[in-house]
Amino acid sequence: MDTLTRMRAFINVVEAEGFSAAARRIGKSKALLSKYVRELEDELGALLLNRTTRQFSLTETGHVYYQRAMEIVREIDHLSETVRESSGDIRGRIKLSAPRTFADVPIGQSLVDFAAAHPDIVLDIHLDDRFVDLVEESFDLAIRITKLEDSSLIARRLAPFRLPLCAAPTLIEKYGRPKHPRDLQHLPCIVDTNNRFRHQWHFREADGSPILVPVSGPIEVNSPLAVRTAAVAGLGFAIQPDFIAAPEVKAGRLVPLLDEYLTDGAGIFAVFPHRRYMPAKVRALVDFLARWLKENCSEDDRL
Structure with a gap:
């Protein structure tokens, strides 16, 4: 069996975080993958994986070998793809x-x-x-x-x-329309924790100067869809991608606000x-x- 085949088996096991998962993923038997990895270790004269019935991890040598093996296999695959590309395959x-x-x-x-x-x-x-x-x-x-x-x-x-600011009509009726982004620091906001700025919402003045507004509110969640649901329920003002907000805006369940202060890009x-x-x-x-x-x-x- 050639070294490249053993190397690919090792990479598959590492990426799947185990022999069983790798076997299911690539349609090979667990025993065969174990054999390939063991032969690779014998060939190198070094232990690449720590494995017990309950634990799987890379040795220090295994981590170094994995990174370099990935580069080698990728280059080989790219070479093959270059040939296939020339034939339209x-x-x-x-x-x-x-x-x-x-x-x-x-x-x-x-x-x-x-x-x-x-x-x-x-x-x-x-x-x-x-x-x-x-x-x-x-x-x-x-x-x-x-x-x-x-x-x-x-x-x-x-x-x-775009990333529009939206709110439910009931929330606007309760708190009024914010006239400037800084008004939001005194209002309940729904925070999408996927946003890298999270509690610092970004807007801009008409002259392009940035506005950073600290916000907080009753819900923080790592899902724009959950943010939309909470906004429709009237729990707070929310920033979310326009393709997420659009159906609720068109239905009248959300209202866009402060469009003139939105950032672009x-x-x-x-x-x-x-x-x-x-x-x-x-x-x-x-x-x-x-x-x-x-x-x-x-x-x-x-x-």
């Missing part, structure tokens, strides 16, 4: 990170449609509201709904969106780590998402 696995919100709202259909259009590509989708480390965790691509500020990454803006981005080469399969996904969002998200879907 797009296939393989794409490890994708996306926020749960992306999958939970209608725009998540874009990933399903891509998978249907490209049966030779496996979309390995990890839904997580945190910002994953693309290099450390070996992701090919991440979808981020944000104002992008990390200059260490390569990004393509797939679609714009937010968008749905495809983000990739710095690499010399972008695989054809990743480029195909990014192009598909940009086209899908343009065709399926009209201005009526935003505020």
